[in-house]
Amino acid sequence: MANISCNDIVKSYGAHPVIEGLDLDIPDHEFVVFLGPSGCGKSTMLRMIAGLEEVTGGRIAIGGTDVTDLPPGERGVAMVFQSYALYPHMSVADNITFGLRRQGASRSEIAPRLKQVAELLGLEKFLDRKPKNLSGGQQQRVAMARAMIKTPQVFLFDEPLSNLDAKLREKLRTEIRKIHMQLKTTTIFVTHDQLEAMTIADRIVLMRDGRIEQMGTPDEIYERPATRFVADFIGTPAMNFVSADIAAGDRLIAHGEGMTLELSRSAFPDLAPGQRVELGLRPARMELCTPDTSNAITGRVVLVENMGAEGQVITEVAGREVSFVTQSFRDLSPGDPVSFTISPDHIHVFDSSTGHSLRRN
Amino acid sequence: MGKLISAILTRAVLGGLIVVALGPILWTVLGAFKELRDIVTPVPKVFFEPTLDNFATILRNPTIRDGLLNSVIVVSAAVLVGAVLGIPAAHTLARHARKWGDDVQFFVLSLRFMPPVAIAIPFIVIYLDLGIYDTLFGLVLVYLIVTVSTVIWLAVPAFERVPRNIEEAAAMEGCGPAEIFWRFSLPVAAPSLFGALVFTFVLVWNELLLALTLAAQNATLPVVAASITSLGKEVPWGVINAATVLLVLPPLVFIGLLMGLLNTMVRSGPK
Numbered sequence: 307m308a309n310i311s312c313n314d315i316v317k318s319y320g321a322h323p324v325i326e327g328l329d330l331d332i333p334d335h336e337f338v339v340f341l342g343p344s345g346c347g348k349s350t351m352l353r354m355i356a357g358l359e360e361v362t363g364g365r366i367a368i369g370g371t372d373v374t375d376l377p378p379g380e381r382g383v384a385m386v387f388q389s390y391a392l393y394p395h396m397s398v399a400d401n402i403t404f405g406l407r408r409q410g411a412s413r414s415e416i417a418p419r420l421k422q423v424a425e426l427l428g429l430e431k432f433l434d435r436k437p438k439n440l441s442g443g444q445q446q447r448v449a450m451a452r453a454m455i456k457t458p459q460v461f462l463f464d465e466p467l468s469n470l471d472a473k474l475r476e477k478l479r480t481e482i483r484k485i486h487m488q489l490k491t492t493t494i495f496v497t498h499d500q501l502e503a504m505t506i507a508d509r510i511v512l513m514r515d516g517r518i519e520q521m522g523t524p525d526e527i528y529e530r531p532a533t534r535f536v537a538d539f540i541g542t543p544a545m546n547f548v549s550a551d552i553a554a555g556d557r558l559i560a561h562g563e564g565m566t567l568e569l570s571r572s573a574f575p576d577l578a579p580g581q582r583v584e585l586g587l588r589p590a591r592m593e594l595c596t597p598d599t600s601n602a603i604t605g606r607v608v609l610v611e612n613m614g615a616e617g618q619v620i621t622e623v624a625g626r627e628v629s630f631v632t633q634s635f636r637d638l639s640p641g642d643p644v645s646f647t648i649s650p651d652h653i654h655v656f657d658s659s660t661g662h663s664l665r666r667n
Numbered sequence: 668m669g670k671l672i673s674a675i676l677t678r679a680v681l682g683g684l685i686v687v688a689l690g691p692i693l694w695t696v697l698g699a700f701k702e703l704r705d706i707v708t709p710v711p712k713v714f715f716e717p718t719l720d721n722f723a724t725i726l727r728n729p730t731i732r733d734g735l736l737n738s739v740i741v742v743s744a745a746v747l748v749g750a751v752l753g754i755p756a757a758h759t760l761a762r763h764a765r766k767w768g769d770d771v772q773f774f775v776l777s778l779r780f781m782p783p784v785a786i787a788i789p790f791i792v793i794y795l796d797l798g799i800y801d802t803l804f805g806l807v808l809v810y811l812i813v814t815v816s817t818v819i820w821l822a823v824p825a826f827e828r829v830p831r832n833i834e835e836a837a838a839m840e841g842c843g844p845a846e847i848f849w850r851f852s853l854p855v856a857a858p859s860l861f862g863a864l865v866f867t868f869v870l871v872w873n874e875l876l877l878a879l880t881l882a883a884q885n886a887t888l889p890v891v892a893a894s895i896t897s898l899g900k901e902v903p904w905g906v907i908n909a910a911t912v913l914l915v916l917p918p919l920v921f922i923g924l925l926m927g928l929l930n931t932m933v934r935s936g937p938k
């Protein structure tokens with residue numbers, strides 16, 4: 307068990323910087339997800355913590371010990387790779403116990419621990435097989451068992467589920483989460499799947515171009531995105547963005563493309579009349595209404611996407627597309643006029659030049 | 668019905684191909700056990716009284732016996748040292764010097780473009796000066812150029828096919844570079860390396876020109892075989908056949924041994 311602290315981490319390949327001065331503190335027992343678009347430096351960051359990649363600058367400490375210059379084997383971390391990285395020439399049991407055997411643990415010590423992790427991950431039947439005779443999901447479980455058996459201080463996962471089909475992904479995701487609740491080992495989990503991140507994380511570190519864009523609980527990231535980038539990255543269907551101008555008057559009103567919306571004065575006290583902003587409207591926060599409701603947006607249905615319990619309705623409002631999600635999507639068909647509304651509390655406002663959220667509380 | 672006919676036809680064609688491919692070899696092996704009069708009869712004999720005389724003649728003949736011994740010594744030394752030097756070098760090239768890897772590999776390959784005569788003549792001069800002309804040691808030394816370069820050339824891609832993540836996973840478990848090489852890279856790449864070694868072995872086992880020019884007195888088996896075939900009309904066919912069998916046998920034994928080694932290496936892993 308250990309906390310992890312990264313201090314002013316810099317990484318460049320040649321002259322090209324990939325990570326530029328990143329600070330990060332992860333408390334003990336926490337399950338942290340590195341989330342971000344492809345190429346933003348998630349794997350690089352993880353591999354530097356693992357010791358597989360050298361830092362160009364900065365220090366990394368695990369459990370209070372500076373590990374920056376230690377080899378991977380001495381950091382007390384275990385890693386699960388996207389490609390599983392099982393040893394093809396060893397049986398499943400040998401794969402799992404290699405680390406312990408290498409440390410010279412006795413047979414009587416290894417056997418019960420092998421039994422324990424094999425049970426935890428449902429691998430009892432496969433222990434004598436070679437990795438190539440297992441399915442992808444089983445192989446990934448072996449990789450997890452191999453990481454777990456040594457009871458490391460930190461688990462590192464680099465997109466461990468992305469080679470699996472959707473159903474298996476969901477199942478293993480839940481299992482990983484359950485195991486974490488049981489073992490409470492500090493964990494960093496890399497993914498570029500925002501839904502995976504939302505469901506599994508205690509805290510999300512959202513990265514962009516080698517920097518941390520926002521760090522917070524899934525709720526904070528979803529409800530209070532610090533920037534337009536975060537708001538756009540998180541949530542399906544993706545957020546609608548509308549340019550708008552703040553109107554003069556008692557109430558806080560924004561005039562956007564084909565819509566007039568009231569904003570929350572308490573959340574955005576600094577907005578001044580005439581200011582140009584960008585509004586963020588989450589499809590999932592909107593609902594059908596009559597045209598005379600406050601904050602109603604009126605348009606014409608372009609397309610209805612059935613998602614089972616709900617449907618995404620894509621509409622055209624003043625020549626641009628705005629989508630919302632509703633359960634009564636079955637009553638709508640393309641060409642219908644439609645009105646929908648969003649409460650002021652759920653409208654996000656971003657500075658139109660910097661993209662920063664203008665929310666103050 | 669059509670299916671059956673096509674299956675039968677396929678088999679017949681395959682059978683024919685096998686006979687064409689293996690026939691001469693089989694005939695040679697049979698000939699090695701025949702007496703001369705059984706070989707030169709106008710009607711080929713399939714059934715005959717086998718004899719070991721031909722092998723006895725060969726093994727009693729000091730030139731051939733020494734040739735066999737010299738070949739075994741020179742080739743095993745060259746392949747062994749070539750493997751010991753070439754395989755780790757190939758791993759390093761594949762893993763740590765990727766940016767020069769292609770150049771080095773091409774350079775190594777380019778050594779093979781040169782006609783052997785171009786090497787042989789300067790080597791005669793150098794070897795005479797060094798006093799190692801016509802020695803097995805000198806021959807091993809030139810053969811090392813062949814074995815090291817061939818092993819590197821073939822082993823670099825073999826190591827490149829070993830997933831880097833496997834080596835990284837081993838590093839995460841505390842293995843140092845040497846341990847990673849022995850316990851992971853080498854066993855995982857072993858099947859491809861095996862092919863590389865066999866190829867190298869056969870290459871030098873069959874080498875004639877360098878052996879002829881640099882070690883005419885300490886002749887290897889190909890040199891001896893070449894001299895037998897120039898005997899003229901009075902050909903001791905049985906002896907030649909037996910010599911051929913002897914020439915082919917060591918590579919087969921070598922392949923068998925290597926295969927066994929490979930299997931144990933792949934099975935056991937660390938204890």
Ligand SMILES: Nc1ncnc2c1ncn2[C@@H]1O[C@H](COP(=O)(O)OP(=O)(O)OP(=O)(O)O)[C@@H](O)[C@H]1O
Pocket residue numbers: 319324342343344345346347348349350351497498
């Ligand atoms: N060995 C390398 N040499 C040069 N550049 C590299 C190297 N490894 C990674 N990079 C660069 O570093 C950046 C970050 O890569 P990284 O693998 O960390 O991205 P990632 O966030 O994990 O992306 P993904 O979601 O696609 O896995 C990329 O722009 C990549 O091109």
Ligand SMILES: [Mg+2]
Pocket residue numbers: 348349350465
């Ligand atoms: Mg990655």
